[in-house]
Amino acid sequence: MHISEGVLSAPVLLTGAALAAAGISVGLKKMDPEKIPQVAVLSSAFFVASLIHVPIGPSSVHLILNGINGLLLGWLCFPSILVALALQAILFQFGGITVLGINTANMALPGVICYYLFGKLVNRERRLISLAAAFSCGFLAVFLSGILVALSLLFTEQPFMSVAKLIVVAHLPVMIIEGIITLFCVAFLMRVKPELLRGIHGKGS
Amino acid sequence: MEKGHSIRISLAILMLASILVISFNPPALAHKVIVFAWAEGDTVFTESKFSGGKKATGARVLVFDSKGEQLLEGKTDNRGEFTFKIPRLTDLRIVLDAGMGHKAEWTIPESEILEARGVLDKKRSAEPSQPLAAGLSKEEIKEIVEDSLDRKLRPIVRMLADSQSKGPSVNEIVGGIGYIFGLMGVALYFRNRGKKKH
Numbered sequence: 001m002h003i004s005e006g007v008l009s010a011p012v013l014l015t016g017a018a019l020a021a022a023g024i025s026v027g028l029k030k031m032d033p034e035k036i037p038q039v040a041v042l043s044s045a046f047f048v049a050s051l052i053h054v055p056i057g058p059s060s061v062h063l064i065l066n067g068i069n070g071l072l073l074g075w076l077c078f079p080s081i082l083v084a085l086a087l088q089a090i091l092f093q094f095g096g097i098t099v100l101g102i103n104t105a106n107m108a109l110p111g112v113i114c115y116y117l118f119g120k121l122v123n124r125e126r127r128l129i130s131l132a133a134a135f136s137c138g139f140l141a142v143f144l145s146g147i148l149v150a151l152s153l154l155f156t157e158q159p160f161m162s163v164a165k166l167i168v169v170a171h172l173p174v175m176i177i178e179g180i181i182t183l184f185c186v187a188f189l190m191r192v193k194p195e196l197l198r199g200i201h202g203k204g205s
Numbered sequence: 206m207e208k209g210h211s212i213r214i215s216l217a218i219l220m221l222a223s224i225l226v227i228s229f230n231p232p233a234l235a236h237k238v239i240v241f242a243w244a245e246g247d248t249v250f251t252e253s254k255f256s257g258g259k260k261a262t263g264a265r266v267l268v269f270d271s272k273g274e275q276l277l278e279g280k281t282d283n284r285g286e287f288t289f290k291i292p293r294l295t296d297l298r299i300v301l302d303a304g305m306g307h308k309a310e311w312t313i314p315e316s317e318i319l320e321a322r323g324v325l326d327k328k329r330s331a332e333p334s335q336p337l338a339a340g341l342s343k344e345e346i347k348e349i350v351e352d353s354l355d356r357k358l359r360p361i362v363r364m365l366a367d368s369q370s371k372g373p374s375v376n377e378i379v380g381g382i383g384y385i386f387g388l389m390g391v392a393l394y395f396r397n398r399g400k401k402k403h
Binding site for chain 2 (some may be wrong): 008041083
C-alpha cells in the first residue's frame with residue numbers, strides 16, 4: 001500500500017505531510033521513556049511486516065500491522081510508523097521520501113482511530129468481546145488505510161469508488177490475516193501481561 | 206518490572222514477524238513495481254513486475270518523448286510484457302502505472318535507439334547479400350558480429366531485467382532493524398539526560 005513517488009500532486013503531498021507532522025508531534029509529546037523500547041519494537045515489526053507477502057489475489061499485497069501498532073501505541077504509532085516507512089523507503093525503495101508524509105498519515109491514522117475505537121473494548125471482562133474487538137482492530141485498520149490510499153489517489157486516478165473497491169478487495173486476505181494476528185497478540189497479552197492492555201487508555205499513552 | 210515485561214512481549218511480536226518472513230517467504234517479496242525496457246531493431250520491449258517477481262499484468266504503460274509529450278499508451282499482457290514500434294527518434298520515457306499508486310519508469314536514451322536501429326538499417330541496405338566468398342570488408346564483419354551478438358545477448362538482457370526486481374536482502378532487513386534500535390538508544394539517552402537535569 002505504499003504510494004510511489006511521482007504519483008501524487010503537490011497539494012496532496014503537503015496535506016499528507018501536514019497530517020503526519022501533526023500526528024508525530026502529538027506522538028512525541030506522549031512518548032514516555034518507558035514507552036520508547038516498545039515503540040522501537042513495534043516499529044521494527046512494521047518495518048519487517050512489509051516483506052511478508054500474501055500470495056492471494058491478483059495484486060501484490062503484504063502485511064501492514066498498523067492495527068496492532070495503533071492498539072498498543074495509540075498516538076505513538078505515528079513516530080513508530082514514520083521511522084519504519086523511512087527505512088523501507090531508503091533500504092527497500094518502497095514508497096519514497098517525498099511521499100513519506102502521506103504514507104505515514106495513511107498508515108498511522110487508522111491505527112489511532114482503531115486505538116480509540118477498540119482500546120476500551122479489548123479490556124472488557126468477557127473474553128469473547130475483547131477478542132472480537134482485537135480482530136476488528138486488525139481488520140479495520142487495513143481497511144481504513146485502503147480507503148485513505150484511495151482518497152489520496154482521488155486527484156490522480158479519477159473514480160474514487162472503483163479505486164477504493166480495487167484496493168479493499170486486493171487487501172481482503174491481508175485484513176483477515178491481520179485480524180487474526182491482532183487477536184493472537186491480544187490473547188497472548190491477556191494471559192501474560194493484562195496490565196499492558198489495561199494501560200492502553202491510561203496516562204501517557 | 207512492567208517495562209521489562211512489555212519489552213519481552215513486544216519482542217515476541219517481532220520474533221513472530223521475523224519467523225513469518227523466514228518461513229513463508231524465502232525470496233523476500235514486497236511492494237514495489239519495476240519496469241524494464243530495451244530496444245531491438247525498431248521495436249521496444251518492456252517488462253513490468255512487482256519486486257519479488259509477480260508480473261504486473263494489465264497495467265497501463267505510457268510512452269513519452271524527451272519533451273514530455275505522450276506518444277502512445279498500452280497495456281501489459283498477462284506476462285507483464287508490452288512491445289511497441291518506435292514511433293519517433295527521441296529519448297523514450299516509459300512510465301508504468303500499475304494502479305493503487307504504484308508507478309515506475311525507465312528511460313531509453315536516443316543513442317540506444319539509434320544503435321538498435323542502425324543495425325537494422327544496415328541489414329536492410331545490404332539485403333541482396335553477395336555470396337560470402339573471399340574478402341569480407343570490415344563493415345560487413347562488424348555487421349555480422351553485431352547481429353549475432355544481438356541475438357546471443359537477448360537472454361542476458363532478460364536476466365538483467367529479472368535481477369532488477371530482486372527483493373531486499375537480509376543485510377538490508379537486519380540493517381533496518383538495527384537502525385530502529387539505534388534510534389531507540391538515542392531517544393532513551395536524550396530522555397534520560399533531560400530527566401537527570403531536573
